[in-house]
Amino acid sequence: MESNVIKMFKELTETNGIVGHEKPVREVMKKYLEPLADEITYDHLGSIIAVKKSAEDAPRVMLTSHLDEIGFMVTNITDEGFLKFTGLGGWWEHVMLAQRVNVITRSCDMVEGVIGSKPPHILKAEERKKVVSMNDMFIDIGAESKEEAFSFGVRPGDVIAVICPFTIMKNPKLMMAKAWDNRIGCAIVIEVMKRLKDEQLNCTLFGVGAVQEEVGLRGAKTAANKIQPDISFAIDVGIAGDTPGISKTESNAKIGKGPQIVLYDSSLVSHPGLRNFVTDLADELSIPFQFEALPFGGTDAGATHTAGSGAPSLAxxxxxxxxxxxxAVLHYDDFENTVNLFVNIFKRLNKETVQNIIF
Structure with a gap:
């Protein structure tokens, strides 16, 4: 595990980039991509696009991750100074209570708080069996009135980030952090561009950090419409099925056993030609991989595959x-194997290969 990679993981995961407010993490990604790319451009929603150029008629290949992380937004401040809020992205209320958060004010100050609700001691027996709704939660920032909350700089519309420092666990290949979804994808885009910097490719590569994936794959759609890719890949996190309570019929995937090739999800049926090209290459190079199929959820590939006249896509x-x-917790080896796979994919892609994949 290289120290510069660990430093990148820490910076990407600890920087806040809540849905619709991705600029801070975009600036981190820009810092790493600028020395590696021939050109940096943006779409009008704020997605970053790093370009490694090839011949003018070379196929255009898009590698996209998403910048945004799930979080919350302040919707109201009570007279007593407590914050009411809503989710930005998909939250499961089970995991929210008593968690520490940072409210990010307009001036970018951080106001720390904790998510609270009525204590269980005063709930009726039937109420204690139910999941507390987000509507019944609040955030305590230590204000004693609405006016004091205002004096802290907090206003409705401020976004709220969860708190979890990047942590290397006792097994040093396991790493815990907030926002692995999808800063691991951002790190992969950066590392792939880094390893290909001095390579002469036969495709033009577009490394993308897309905005607003968690609320509808929005940045991937606008970025793909700008790029008009011939082939597209999306990197994201997937379900790990190696913890207690998950049956093999629910998920076979294990952390550390290689990237997951997504056969289908609710946003995309993977393109068979592209999928076979990737899995054949992984077999040839002895790069471990796993298959995944999900009836729910989606990735940015769900938006990129319909750009222009269509772009064969794979998540x-x-x-x-x-x-x-x-x-969240993931395994360093999966990062390394995924980077290795993509580096070799882009070395192999050319006009003939892309035509064979498409047709």
Whole structure:
């Protein structure tokens, strides 16, 4: 595990980039991509696009991750100074209570708080069996009135980030952080561009950090319409099925056993030609991989495959424990194997290969 990669993981995961407010993490990604790309451009929603150029008539290949992380937004402040809020992205209320958060004010100050609700001691027996609704939760920032909350700089519309420092676990290949969904994808885009910097490719490569994936794949759609790719890949996190209580029929995936090739999800049926090209290459190079199929959920490939006249697309995910919570865990080897796979994919893609995939 290289120290510069670990530093990148820490910076990407600890920087806040809540849905619709991705600029801080976009700036981090820009810092890493600028020395590696021939050109940096943006779409009008704020997605970043790093270009490694090839011949003018070379196929255009898009590798996209998403910048945004799930979080919350302040919707109201009570007379007593408590914050009411809503979710930005998909939250499961089980994981929210008593968690620490940072309210990010307009001036970018952080106001720390904790998510609270009525204590169980005063709930009726039937109420204690139910999941507390987000509508019944609040955030305590230590204000004693609405006016004091205002004096802290807090206003409705401020976004709220969860708190979880990047942590290397006792097994040093396991890493815990907030926002692995999808900062691991951002890290893969950066590392792939880094390893290909001095390579002469036969495709033009577009490395993308897309905005607003968690609320409808929005940045991937606008970025793909700008790029007009011939082939597209999306990197994201996937379900890890290696924790207690998950049956093999629900998920076979294990962290550390290679990237997940997504056969289908609710946003995309993977393109068979592209999928076979990738899995044949992985077999040839002895790169481990796993298959994944999900009846729900989606990735940015769900938006990129319909750009222009269509772009054969494939989602490749990293098995991750506890996604859409305050702390997620993944395995370093999956990062390394995914980077290795993509580097070799882009070395092989040319006009003839892309034509064979499409037709």
């Amino acid at each position: 490749i995910t990293i098995a991750t424990r506890y996604i859409h919570s305050h702390a």
